[in-house]
Amino acid sequence: MRIAAIRFAGVNVTPKTNWSFVQVATEDRRTGTGECTLANHEAVLALEVARLDAALRGADARDRNALARLLPHAPGGLVRHAAISALEQALWDLAGQEAGVPIWRLLGGRLRDRVALYANINRGVAERVPEGFAAAARRAVADGFGAVKLAPFDPFVWEDAAAPDQRAAYARGIERIAAVREAVGPGIDVMVDCHWRFSAGGAAALVRDLARFDLFWLECPLAEANLGELRRIRAMANDRGMRLAGAETLAGLAGFAPVIAAGAYDVLMPDIKYCGGYEEMRRIAALAQVHGIEIAPHNPTGPICHAHTVHACATIPNLGRLEVQFGETPLFFGIAAGTVPAISGGAAPVPDRPGLGAALAEGIAAERPWIPIPSPWLDPRLG
Structure with missing residues (x-):
């Protein structure tokens, strides 16, 4: 179950909210999905997911321990943690699909x-x-x-x-x-x-x-x-x-x-x-x-x-x-x-x-692409 591509998908759902996702496609035509929503960080999330894509194409999607290892001291901070967390979710989704059983x-x-x-x-x-x-x-x-x-x-x-x-x-x-x-x-x-x-x-x-x-x-x-x-x-x-x-x-x-x-x-x-x-x-x-x-x-x-x-x-x-x-x-x-x-x-x-039992609807990220949020929910000093 080799990784063919790792993609970022940002979806706008309200004037103040985007949700962000990672999709891992395999060479045998499966797609696993994870979520990495981090308000007002969509652009850097997309860059981090692109970095993962370049590094992990061709890897065996079953090797979660090697591919999705979280390092709390990683220089990318919460952006890096969100991308890795979503990758790990997507790999579990793929594992369940391959085995024919739910993740739990x-x-x-x-x-x-x-x-x-x-x-x-x-x-x-x-x-x-x-x-x-x-x-x-x-x-x-x-x-x-x-x-x-x-x-x-x-x-x-x-x-x-x-x-x-x-x-x-x-x-x-x-x-x-x-x-x-x-x-x-x-x-x-x-x-x-x-x-x-x-x-x-x-x-x-x-x-x-x-x-x-x-x-x-x-x-x-x-x-x-x-x-x-x-x-x-x-x-x-x-x-x-x-x-x-x-x-x-x-x-x-x-x-x-x-x-x-x-x-x-x-x-x-x-x-x-x-x-x-x-x-x-x-x-x-x-x-x-x-x-x-x-x-x-x-x-x-x-x-x-x-x-x-x-x-x-x-x-x-x-x-x-x-x-x-x-x-x-x-x-x-x-x-x-x-x-x-x-x-x-x-x-x-x-x-x-x-x-997982769920995925993003086909084409939804193109239909509702993420947008910059001029007035975020939280004061930038809070997170």
Whole structure:
């Protein structure tokens, strides 16, 4: 099963969102697909995939250990990690197709037939006022979700926190959380994503301000570089009934091991697009399990990442809920061929088709090519 070509495919799905993919074609006319979405980095992703294509044409696609080895110290950083992670996903897809079995079967079998989901409502909120968030949360609950997540603090960034408009942004964030909690009621779990917007002192104040909302978890209050402060914030959150979650952009077991050893999080969020793919995600989950830490993979992007992550989640013992985008775009299913696991009803069925069971629709990248995004979701200082 020799590699004939490795191609990048970028697809625009909203005025603020592109999704990016890697397709590995073999000489025996199979195509394996992985996802490498990394907002506002499509051009450099395409260059990195072209480099992989030049280096790996003619290689045996079954040699995953040699072809898709993730090195956390790689000079390309997260761009390199995303390309390698997508390559590894695509190679697993090819292996399943060749064997005639779903990927989870090659990983030793599934532990569950369905993977519990939570709804990330953030990008599905057009009117970013408290009622807009509340309405999105109600739609998710009506669709069967028992947990919702919002990212309520844009445009707050701690470096500017002394400015009056930033103080107002913080207050609006609290109002959005209050509206969602009231909208969904006490029986629904609510998570809050901070996207690393806070300093250590600001995160401590935030934990105190959020205690009244009975949150399930607080996510990414500050960067993983500050493990000592994260451990302190975790203790504060735990004392108030909240978990602390994060580590969505780390890569490889080597990247996660210090975070696990430091006791920084209750919940780790490896992303199959960045962490190195299946093998690294499962290694990370195994080490986390030894330390009593749950895994809730980061998964707010496209259908290929979602399908791969469902396969991986089927095999992870210490799994919590899997993230899924809710309400951002109907193209989640429109750009895909095959069977993409459901993103409604609060759980996704584990696929039974060979390989991944899903792929990009024929010609979709040419029909909807990626575009530069002039107004990204996140302040460039945050990621």
